[in-house]
Amino acid sequence: MGEKQARNTQEWSVSLAKGPQPENSKRKPGAVGLGRAKVTINDIARLSGVSKKTVSRVINNSPQVREETRKKVKAIILEHGFTPDPQARALALRRSYLVGMIYDNPSPQYIVNMQRGILDVLSDTSYQLVLRPCDRTDYDFYEKIETFITLQKPYGVILTPSVSEDEDLANMLREMKCDYVRIASVELDKPTKMVRTHDFKGAAQAAQHIASLGHERIAHIHGPNTFRSAHQRRHGFEHGLEICGLKLAKSLTLEGAYTFDSGYECAQKLFAMKSPPTAVFAGNDEMAVGVYQAARQVGMQVPKDITIVGFDDTPVASRVWPPMTTVRLPIRDMGRAAASLLLNPHDEDRPENFKDGEIISFEPELIVRGSTARISKK
Amino acid sequence: MGEKQARNTQEWSVSLAKGPQPENSKRKPGAVGLGRAKVTINDIARLSGVSKKTVSRVINNSPQVREETRKKVKAIILEHGFTPDPQARALALRRSYLVGMIYDNPSPQYIVNMQRGILDVLSDTSYQLVLRPCDRTDYDFYEKIETFITLQKPYGVILTPSVSEDEDLANMLREMKCDYVRIASVELDKPTKMVRTHDFKGAAQAAQHIASLGHERIAHIHGPNTFRSAHQRRHGFEHGLEICGLKLAKSLTLEGAYTFDSGYECAQKLFAMKSPPTAVFAGNDEMAVGVYQAARQVGMQVPKDITIVGFDDTPVASRVWPPMTTVRLPIRDMGRAAASLLLNPHDEDRPENFKDGEIISFEPELIVRGSTARISKK
DNA sequence: CTGAAAGCGCTTACAG
DNA sequence: CTGAAAGCGCTTACAG
Structure with a gap:
C-alpha cells in the first residue's frame, strides 16, 4: 500500500515576485x-x-x-x-493538469462568461483550461468525450447545461474516474460535484413582475425540451403566474432553441395571432432579442405595445433598445465556483461562504429595465 | 546527429468507425x-x-x-x-499537444468566433485548445506568458490583435522556440507565421458608402491607439473619404476602447456638439452599438437622423434595430486558417487556395443593412 | 532500414 | 520520517 498523501491542491506557480510593483519595473521579455x-x-x-x-x-x-x-x-x-513539470507529473500520475470545459450551450455570451469565471480560478496555476464544445445529437457524442478523457486524462471537467444534465455522460465519467463538476438548474448530483442555479425561482419572479403590470395574455417561449433549464424556467413561470391567479395558455407556449433566430420565429408566430400576447417571457436573452426584432418588424413598440422579459442578463440585454428586463444569472461567478469546487473538493479548502454538505447554489435576480411596462388600455 | 524525420503533422485520432452511421447506431457510453x-x-x-x-x-x-x-x-x-499518449510524447519531445490562444481583444463575439475557427481544425486531433487571456498593461505580462510557455511547452500559440502586434512578445516566442501564428491587420511577419486582414480596404469601403449617401459631417470613433487595426481602419477610412473629396475632421475623430461603453461615451460627446455629425463610422461593432444607444438616448433615429457603420459583422450587428451596416471580417475563417497554418507549416500540407510564399489574407466586405441612409435635407 | 540503451521529470510501490 | 529502485509511454542519440 502506498502512503497516504494530502491531495495536491496547492498550486506551484513559478516563484516570481508578487504583489504591487513600482511603475517602472515592468519586465521586458528575456x-x-x-x-x-x-x-x-x-x-x-x-x-x-x-x-x-x-x-x-x-x-x-x-x-x-x-x-x-x-x-x-x-x-x-x-x-x-x-x-x-506538468507533463512529467501527468505521465507519472496518469492525470494531466488540464481542466476541460464541456459545453453545448448555443449562447456565445454564456460561454464567454463561463470561461472567464473558470479562468479567474485557473490563472496563475499550472492548470490549463481546454475547450470541448460538443453536440449531444452526434452519433459519436459519448465516444468523442471518452476519447478526450482517455487520451488527455484531464484533471477534471466542468459541464454546463444542457450537456451537464446527461446522466449517461455523468455515469461514463464516473466509471472512467474522471472528476467533474456539473452546472445545472436542478439538483442532480452530490454537493461536491455540482453548482446549482435556481432558475425556477427566477422565472417565477419574472411572472410576478409581468402579472403585476396588468398583463393577462402572456406568452412564453421556452428553450429546447432537452434542457432541464427550459423546464425549470417554464414551470417556475407557470408557478409565478398561478400565484397571481393567472394561467399560461398552451397556445401561447412555444418551444425555441435558445437562439436568436428561434426567438424571432416564435415571436413572429405569436404576433400573427388573432389576439397576440401583450407580454412575452423568453427562456433566455438571445431569444428575447429575437422577440424584439420580430416586434419591430410588425411595428410594435417595446414596451408600449409589447412587454418583453429575458433570462441570463448577458451583455446584449443592456445593449438592445430599450434595455431589457431580464433575470440575472451570475454566470461568471458560477464558473468560478465550479472551478474551485473541482480544484478543492474537500470542504476545508472551500471558500467560507459555502457550507458543508450543501450544494453551492446561486439565486437569480430580476433586473427591471426598460422592456416591461404596464399594459396599455385599448 | 539524429535521423531526419518528417515533421509529425498527421493526426492519430483513435481509430473509430468514421463516416455516416445508421440512425439507430448511436453508441451508448461504455x-x-x-x-x-x-x-x-x-x-x-x-x-x-x-x-x-x-x-x-x-x-x-x-x-x-x-x-x-x-x-x-x-x-x-x-x-x-x-x-x-500525448503526455508521454510531450515529456520526451519537450513539447506538448496544446495550442494556446493568446488574446486581449475585448469583444466577446470576436473571441468566441475565433475559438470556433480554431476548434474547427483541432477537433478530432490530439491537439487541445487552451485559453490564455492576457493584458498587455500588466507589469508581468511577458513573464506570465513566458511561464506558460516554459511550463506547458505548447505545440504553438495563436495570437490575436492587439497582442499579436507586440514585437517584443514575438521576439520572446522566437527565442523560446515556440511556434506561433499572428493574426493582424498589417504584414508584420513571414507568411508562415501570420494571417492577415485588410482592414484598410474595408474601412475605405465604409467611407465610400457613407460619402455616396451625401454625408459630409462624418465622425469616426476608432479603437485604442495601441491597436494597429485601429490605425489601419482610421487611415483606410480617411483614404476612402479623400477619394470622394472629403476630409475627416480632427474634432470628429475620437478614440474609443473597442468596447460598448466607450462607443456610447464617445457618441454622447459627438451628439452634444453644436453641429453634430450625420454619420458615424465606429471601429468595431461593439462601439457601434454604443453609438446606437447614445443616439436613442437623445432621441435621434437610426438611420433617419444618424447613419452608423460598424466593423467586424459580429452577430450583434444583425440583432440591433435597425440591423447594422458593417464591414464583415470572417473571423471564424481566420481562426481556421491560423490553426491550419500552425499545424501545417509546410506549403505542401497547406490548403490549396493558399499560394506559396504569400501571406494568407482575408478581404473584408461591406455588408449594407439598415443603419445607413441618404442624408435628410433639413 | 532497424534496434538496444538511455533518458524526458516526475511518482508509486516497497523497504527500512 | 526517508530513500533506492522501477516505472509512466514515449523519443533521441548512437550503432549497425
Whole structure:
C-alpha cells in the first residue's frame, strides 16, 4: 500500500515576485533567465541534500515530512523558482493538469462568461483550461468525450447545461474516474460535484413582475425540451403566474432553441395571432432579442405595445433598445465556483461562504429595465 | 546527429468507425471497451514483431521505414485503436499537444468566433485548445506568458490583435522556440507565421458608402491607439473619404476602447456638439452599438437622423434595430486558417487556395443593412 | 532500414 | 520520517 498523501491542491506557480510593483519595473521579455526552466526535481534534491522522493513529498504536501526538512526544501524550491513539470507529473500520475470545459450551450455570451469565471480560478496555476464544445445529437457524442478523457486524462471537467444534465455522460465519467463538476438548474448530483442555479425561482419572479403590470395574455417561449433549464424556467413561470391567479395558455407556449433566430420565429408566430400576447417571457436573452426584432418588424413598440422579459442578463440585454428586463444569472461567478469546487473538493479548502454538505447554489435576480411596462388600455 | 524525420503533422485520432452511421447506431457510453486505453507502443511493437523505435518511426511518418514494415505496423495500430499518449510524447519531445490562444481583444463575439475557427481544425486531433487571456498593461505580462510557455511547452500559440502586434512578445516566442501564428491587420511577419486582414480596404469601403449617401459631417470613433487595426481602419477610412473629396475632421475623430461603453461615451460627446455629425463610422461593432444607444438616448433615429457603420459583422450587428451596416471580417475563417497554418507549416500540407510564399489574407466586405441612409435635407 | 540503451521529470510501490 | 529502485509511454542519440 502506498502512503497516504494530502491531495495536491496547492498550486506551484513559478516563484516570481508578487504583489504591487513600482511603475517602472515592468519586465521586458528575456529579463527572466532562460536557465530557470531547466531546474528539475533532481537539482532541488541535490541542493537540499535529500532524495527526489522527499522533494516530491514536499511538492505534494505529504504530511510524512519532518517540518525541518520541509522548510529546507521549500526554501531551495523558492530560491530556484522550481515548478514541477506538468507533463512529467501527468505521465507519472496518469492525470494531466488540464481542466476541460464541456459545453453545448448555443449562447456565445454564456460561454464567454463561463470561461472567464473558470479562468479567474485557473490563472496563475499550472492548470490549463481546454475547450470541448460538443453536440449531444452526434452519433459519436459519448465516444468523442471518452476519447478526450482517455487520451488527455484531464484533471477534471466542468459541464454546463444542457450537456451537464446527461446522466449517461455523468455515469461514463464516473466509471472512467474522471472528476467533474456539473452546472445545472436542478439538483442532480452530490454537493461536491455540482453548482446549482435556481432558475425556477427566477422565472417565477419574472411572472410576478409581468402579472403585476396588468398583463393577462402572456406568452412564453421556452428553450429546447432537452434542457432541464427550459423546464425549470417554464414551470417556475407557470408557478409565478398561478400565484397571481393567472394561467399560461398552451397556445401561447412555444418551444425555441435558445437562439436568436428561434426567438424571432416564435415571436413572429405569436404576433400573427388573432389576439397576440401583450407580454412575452423568453427562456433566455438571445431569444428575447429575437422577440424584439420580430416586434419591430410588425411595428410594435417595446414596451408600449409589447412587454418583453429575458433570462441570463448577458451583455446584449443592456445593449438592445430599450434595455431589457431580464433575470440575472451570475454566470461568471458560477464558473468560478465550479472551478474551485473541482480544484478543492474537500470542504476545508472551500471558500467560507459555502457550507458543508450543501450544494453551492446561486439565486437569480430580476433586473427591471426598460422592456416591461404596464399594459396599455385599448 | 539524429535521423531526419518528417515533421509529425498527421493526426492519430483513435481509430473509430468514421463516416455516416445508421440512425439507430448511436453508441451508448461504455460501448467502447475500456481496455482500449491501455494499448501502448510496447504492445504494438510486440504484436508487429518490430522494436518500439520502428513503431515510433511509423507514428511519426519517418521515411526511414520499409514500406512493407510500415503497412504491417499501421495495420496493427488500426486494429487495436492505438493512439500515442500525448503526455508521454510531450515529456520526451519537450513539447506538448496544446495550442494556446493568446488574446486581449475585448469583444466577446470576436473571441468566441475565433475559438470556433480554431476548434474547427483541432477537433478530432490530439491537439487541445487552451485559453490564455492576457493584458498587455500588466507589469508581468511577458513573464506570465513566458511561464506558460516554459511550463506547458505548447505545440504553438495563436495570437490575436492587439497582442499579436507586440514585437517584443514575438521576439520572446522566437527565442523560446515556440511556434506561433499572428493574426493582424498589417504584414508584420513571414507568411508562415501570420494571417492577415485588410482592414484598410474595408474601412475605405465604409467611407465610400457613407460619402455616396451625401454625408459630409462624418465622425469616426476608432479603437485604442495601441491597436494597429485601429490605425489601419482610421487611415483606410480617411483614404476612402479623400477619394470622394472629403476630409475627416480632427474634432470628429475620437478614440474609443473597442468596447460598448466607450462607443456610447464617445457618441454622447459627438451628439452634444453644436453641429453634430450625420454619420458615424465606429471601429468595431461593439462601439457601434454604443453609438446606437447614445443616439436613442437623445432621441435621434437610426438611420433617419444618424447613419452608423460598424466593423467586424459580429452577430450583434444583425440583432440591433435597425440591423447594422458593417464591414464583415470572417473571423471564424481566420481562426481556421491560423490553426491550419500552425499545424501545417509546410506549403505542401497547406490548403490549396493558399499560394506559396504569400501571406494568407482575408478581404473584408461591406455588408449594407439598415443603419445607413441618404442624408435628410433639413 | 532497424534496434538496444538511455533518458524526458516526475511518482508509486516497497523497504527500512 | 526517508530513500533506492522501477516505472509512466514515449523519443533521441548512437550503432549497425
